[in-house]
Amino acid sequence: MDGFNRWLRDVVPPIALILALDLVITVVLLGVSGAPARIGGLRPLNTIPDKGLELFLVGAGVGLTACLAARRLDVSLLTLAIAFVALIDADHLPSAFGIPQPIRPAHTFAFLAVEMVVLGVTFRKRPELVFLAVAAWFGHVAGDQGVFAFFAPYSFAYSPLGPYRIPFAIIAAAFALATGYVVRRRARRALSS
């Protein structure tokens, strides 16, 4: 039970924070985007299970890569990796209520930047969360489908993902390794102090 409580303490606050952030940024970008940019719609329901599995696999890949670098199976890290990857798609929520939205507020560099700052400031003692968020964002987008306005709200010009996939996947892997390295270094320091 102790382990379970600790797991909850590890994973619930960052997940709640990212979910809240995702929704706030979605509302803000909805507000500042012009009508022509609001082309986001809801995917057909029957395609959601596939997408869910894909997000789970990408998240597990990021989490296991981090665990490999940390040299231990860290269930909290693995859970957070899966959640961080999946939660980026929470910016679909307005379209679930029939509101046309810009695609996709959390799929922007602005979201990634705000996410990094907010995580870094809120969880000062867990710097690995910032690295994990970067790995999750790039991993998520590398495997995504559709067109994206990465530079919104600066520009709502949409570009296809094609040429970005491989560099984004490489960045995701590098940051996943860095996440594990930070975890490992802290564990070593805790042992020696």
Ligand SMILES: [Zn+2]
């Ligand atoms: Zn997505």
